[in-house]
Amino acid sequence: LAAMQVGTAHSDPNPNHVYFNSRGIWATYVIFIFITHFIVLSIPFISMALAWTLTCQIHNVITYFWLHWEKGAPFEPLDQGESRTLTHWEQLDDGVQFTANKKFLLVVPIVIFLLTTFYTRYDQIHFLVNALSLVLLAIVPKLPQLYRVRIFGINKW
Amino acid sequence: MLIFVADADVSWEFSDLIEAIYSAPTYHLVFEGCLILFIVGLLFQHSFLPSKRRGGSGDRLSKAEEDQLIAEWQPEPLVSGDPADEALLASYQRCATSQVGRSVTYSDGRTLVNFATGNFLDFIGEARIRDRALASLRHYGVGSCGPRGFYGTMDVHLHLEEQLAKFYGCEEAVLYSYGFSTIASAIPSYAKRHDIIFADERCCFAIQQGLEASRSKIIRFRHNDTAHLEELLQRQAEHDRRNPKKARVTRKFIVVEGLYVNCGDICPLGELVKLKYKYKVRLFVEESASLGTLGATGRGICEEAGVSVQDVDLIAAGIENALATQGGFVVGTKYVVDHQRLSGLGYCFSASLPPMLAAAASEALTMVDEMRGERTARLKSVSDRLHQRLLAELDNLWSVEGAPMSPIKHLRLHRCTGENSLPALEAACAAAADAGLLLTVARYVAQDLGQPAQPSIRLSVNCNHSDSEIGSLLDFLKSYATGLAKK
Numbered sequence: 001l002a003a004m005q006v007g008t009a010h011s012d013p014n015p016n017h018v019y020f021n022s023r024g025i026w027a028t029y030v031i032f033i034f035i036t037h038f039i040v041l042s043i044p045f046i047s048m049a050l051a052w053t054l055t056c057q058i059h060n061v062i063t064y065f066w067l068h069w070e071k072g073a074p075f076e077p078l079d080q081g082e083s084r085t086l087t088h089w090e091q092l093d094d095g096v097q098f099t100a101n102k103k104f105l106l107v108v109p110i111v112i113f114l115l116t117t118f119y120t121r122y123d124q125i126h127f128l129v130n131a132l133s134l135v136l137l138a139i140v141p142k143l144p145q146l147y148r149v150r151i152f153g154i155n156k157w
Numbered sequence: 158m159l160i161f162v163a164d165a166d167v168s169w170e171f172s173d174l175i176e177a178i179y180s181a182p183t184y185h186l187v188f189e190g191c192l193i194l195f196i197v198g199l200l201f202q203h204s205f206l207p208s209k210r211r212g213g214s215g216d217r218l219s220k221a222e223e224d225q226l227i228a229e230w231q232p233e234p235l236v237s238g239d240p241a242d243e244a245l246l247a248s249y250q251r252c253a254t255s256q257v258g259r260s261v262t263y264s265d266g267r268t269l270v271n272f273a274t275g276n277f278l279d280f281i282g283e284a285r286i287r288d289r290a291l292a293s294l295r296h297y298g299v300g301s302c303g304p305r306g307f308y309g310t311m312d313v314h315l316h317l318e319e320q321l322a323k324f325y326g327c328e329e330a331v332l333y334s335y336g337f338s339t340i341a342s343a344i345p346s347y348a349k350r351h352d353i354i355f356a357d358e359r360c361c362f363a364i365q366q367g368l369e370a371s372r373s374k375i376i377r378f379r380h381n382d383t384a385h386l387e388e389l390l391q392r393q394a395e396h397d398r399r400n401p402k403k404a405r406v407t408r409k410f411i412v413v414e415g416l417y418v419n420c421g422d423i424c425p426l427g428e429l430v431k432l433k434y435k436y437k438v439r440l441f442v443e444e445s446a447s448l449g450t451l452g453a454t455g456r457g458i459c460e461e462a463g464v465s466v467q468d469v470d471l472i473a474a475g476i477e478n479a480l481a482t483q484g485g486f487v488v489g490t491k492y493v494v495d496h497q498r499l500s501g502l503g504y505c506f507s508a509s510l511p512p513m514l515a516a517a518a519s520e521a522l523t524m525v526d527e528m529r530g531e532r533t534a535r536l537k538s539v540s541d542r543l544h545q546r547l548l549a550e551l552d553n554l555w556s557v558e559g560a561p562m563s564p565i566k567h568l569r570l571h572r573c574t575g576e577n578s579l580p581a582l583e584a585a586c587a588a589a590a591d592a593g594l595l596l597t598v599a600r601y602v603a604q605d606l607g608q609p610a611q612p613s614i615r616l617s618v619n620c621n622h623s624d625s626e627i628g629s630l631l632d633f634l635k636s637y638a639t640g641l642a643k644k
Contacts, residue, residue, distance in 0.1 A: 048169050076500060080372045081349025084406070098204040106199060110192050117189065118174060121167075122181035131188060139195075147207050157403040 013079035016091040020101045033059055033112065049120040056116045056130050060109060060137040067092075067105070068141040069155060085157065089141065090148055097144040109138035244583035245600075258282040259619050261595055269590060270626045272616050273597035275478035277450050277564045278525065278532045279621040286481070286520045293516035301509045305498075309509035317519045321486050324522055325456060326466050328491040332484060333503050334510040336475020337363045339485030340443045342503030343473045344412065345371040346496060347439070352408040353393065355386060355438070359610070361418045362602055363475075364443055368412070380420065383428040386411070390436040409438040415447030415458030419599070419610055421559025421566045423451065426462035430469070439470045449479030450537075450564050454530035480521040484510040536620035537562040543618060543627050550631055554638035558613065564620075567599060567613035568634070574642045579612040585637055586614065592633045 012018050019025070037055040040046075046054070067089040077083055083091050093099040113134045120126040140146065150156040208217050218226070255262040258281035262268045280286055293313065303309030314332055321330035333339040344367030348354055352373040356364065359380040368375050376393075378386040397404035411433065413424045426442070433440045444457045452460030457474070459466045466472070471493055475485040487494055487501075497504055510518075525532075544561040551557075553573045559566035570577040570585075582598045589596040599615040616630075 047167070080345060080370075081351060082372075084349065084351065096204050096206050098199075098202040103199050103202070107196055110196055114189060114192065117185065118178070121174065121177040122185050124182070127185055127188075144207065157400075157406050 012094075014073060014077035014083050014091060014094075015075070016073050016077070016083065016088065017094040020092055026104055029108070033108070049123060049126055052116040052119040053126050053130055056109075056112050057133055059112055060133040063105075063109070064137040064141065068137075071155070086148070087155075095147070097147065102142065106139065106142050109134055244580070244587070256282050259621055267590070267593070269593055269595040270622075270629070271595045271619070272622075272630060273595045275446065275565075275617045276481060276619055277479045277536055277617070278455075278481070279619050280479070280481035280521050280524070283481075283521075283524070285524065286517050289520040290513050290517040293513045297512035299513060300511050303509065304505060304507060305509045306505060311509075311512045311515075313512045313515040313519065314509060317515045317522070318486070320519055320522055321488055324526060325459075325472065325488045327472075327488045327494075329494045330486050330488040331494050331497050331501065331504060332486050332510055332515070333501070334484050334507050335503065336445060336477040336483070336485040337366075338503035338507065339475055339487060340364050340441075340445075340473040341367040341370060342501045343471060343487050343497060344368060344410075344441065346500035346502070347471075347493075348373045348408060348410055351406070352410070354410045354412055355389060356412045357381070357414070357417070357424070359417055359419050360412065360414060361443070361445075363445075364412055364414070373410075380417075381422060381425060383425055383432065386429075387432055390432060390438065394436060409436075410441055411438050412441045412443070415442055415444040415461075416451060416563055416565065418446050418565060418615075419567075419601075421563045421615075423447075423461070423560050423563060424458065426458050426464050426469075430464050433468070440468070441471045441473065442469050444472055444474040445485070446478055446565060448474045448476065449525055450533060452530070452533065455479070455525050455528075455533040476518050476521075480518050480525070482514045482518040482521065484514060484518060532620045536564055536618065539620060539622055539627070540564045540566075540618045542624075543616075543622075543630075546627070546631055547634075551634055551638065554642065555634055564618040566616040566618070567610075568616060569611055569613045570638065570641070574638045575644075577611060577613075581641075582612050582614055588637055589633055592629070594630055594633055 033055070036058055037051070040051045040054045040058070041048075043051070068087050071087050072084045073091070089102075093101055113130055116130050117127060120130075252264040253261050254264055255268075257271065257274055258276060259271055259279055260268050261271050297311060297313070301309045301311065305314070318330040318332050321332070322328060333342065340363050344354070344364070348371040350372045352371070353376060354368055354371065354373045355376050355378055356368055357380055358377040360368075376389055378389055393409070397407075411429060413426075413429060415426070416423055424442075429440060432438070442458060447457045447461070449455040449457075451458050454460065457472070458464075459469060459472070467490075469489070471487060471489045473485065473487045476482055477484070487497060499505065540563060541561045544557065544559070544566065547555065547557045547566070547568075553571055555574070556569045556571050557566055558569070570581060575581060579598065586596045586598060596614050596616070599610070599613050601610070
């Protein structure tokens with residue numbers, strides 16, 4: 001498994017580059033979203049629309065922090081500190097843009113958004129909230145134009 | 158407006174949801190249409206690597222530039238034909254048939270007094286060390302055949318590490334199998350990109366390789382000039398005040414040697430420790446030449462300068478000089494040193510020290526401990542005597558660089574005698590061999606990153622060099638330089 005090769009002699013200096021190519025990672029990610037959605041749906045007093053909006057928001061916020069806010073790696077990689085200032089998105093696939101993994105991670109929030117708008121019966125407020133979080137948190141940070149860009153120096157160090 | 162609480166009025170049947178699409182607002186459908194087009198467009202994108210991926214300044218060449226460079230390229234000859242190389246090549250023809258101890262016998266039958274190798278405490282040929290090594294050889298065989306993490310750890314390694322830690326009064330020691338790669342692995346395992354290292358400009362080549370491997374920003378300060386270092390630290394502190402977020406994640410280090418091999422002088426450790434605490438910088442000291450030669454009992458620069466060993470963050474040393482075996486170690490607090498068991502690349506990815514040599518090092522260290530500094534004191538007095546005589550007798554003939562009590566001294570031809578060039582010094586060393594003395598020119602790699610020093614003859618004093626041997630050295634130097642000056 002490519003993932004936990006830290007401290008051994010192997011060719012990739014940072015396991016963050018390659019672990020998303022592991023078998024079953026995409027399915028795992030989708031299953032996590034389903035579990036979140038079922039938990040939210042199980043809360044008895046919220047309506048269907050709110051449940052879907054909540055799932056969409058929780059997904060966008062958590063993936064934003066996971067991919068675009070936290071920098072570096074939770075272990076000590078062999079890249080001599082190169083990934084210390086890079087977010088997880090910038091480390092995935094060693095910086096190559098538009099790989100299969102990155103396309104998948106871009107498509108999933110959009111699909112969730114489409115489902116959410118369907119299930120909220122195209123309500124205006126829900127649309128506004130979901131569209132904003134989709135565009136700002138999920139789509140814009142993943143574009144190659146924003147690769148290694150830190151707006152106003154936020155989160156640079 | 159859809160409210161939070163589940164409402165009986167609003168229907169969530171699937172057919173009603175489908176019907177809701179027809180009554181959806183236009184802007185909504187337009188937005189969703191754009192998103193679907195985006196997905197479709199995404200599926201047809203090719204993957205590519207952004208050219209500024211490594212954060213550099215776009216160091217990729219265009220096709221035209223590449224073609225031009227290829228057209229311009231001229232192959233260099235394999236053998237440079239540099240006359241300076243001839244002396245070096247000639248020295249390879251010279252084969253020693255005895256141990257390279259205080260005196261060496263060569264295949265042409267000559268026995269020369271050795272002023273060239275770092276056998277400071279005269280442990281080469283010591284019977285006790287040899288017997289212990291042979292016993293170890295019979296027990297373990299020759300090599301350890303594995304790195305420390307893969308069956309290459311034996312009890313002699315652990316015993317030597319404990320012994321080194323106790324010798325220095327530190328918590329833990331890590332043993333490396335090659336003195337050069339000790340400091341060259343220790344520095345990059347702590348200092349990474351975006352860190353800052355303040356290094357003395359006359360550091361040895363092993364330290365320079367470590368600095369380069371660390372990918373940190375290197376700031377060099379003038380040799381042994383603590384005022385200059387303080388100025389640079391001050392400048393860095395002001396820079397940090399302007400950018401506190403960056404400063405919080407930047408680690409800063411000072412790297413110095415205890416006894417500089419390239420100069421022969423001693424670092425001002427007391428002042429460096431004061432600067433360390435004032436500016437919150439980590440201090441790394443490389444002690445290859447000062448182990449066994451400085452300090453009242455041979456415990457190195459900390460003992461010599463009267464500084465507590467807890468004030469230095471990391472002491473790295475090769476045991477290839479005074480302890481007369483192979484290898485190196487790093488010693489310090491457990492928190493600092495233990496990190497290298499996974500991050501010290503020379504520790505993890507090289508075969509461990511052959512157990513025979515670890516046993517020999519252990520025996521040598523025991524001897525240094527038992528002698529309580531007797532040989533160290535003798536070495537210091539011999540070096541000092543040599544230094545005083547060099548200054549007194551060879552005043553206008555040779556210039557001497559190095560501290561009086563340092564066993565390493567650098568000799569250069571005085572300008573009254575002649576030009577201090579590498580070929581001239583090589584010729585002097587060849588003449589010295591005829592006079593029964595083994596001298597060497599200090600050799601540097603061409604891409605040595607520090608201040609390129611003037612060529613010099615590097616003298617290494619042995620604690621057991623007798624007065625007559627020193628006398629013959631001085632006689633030779635005087636007569637040779639006088640002969641040179643007359644021409």
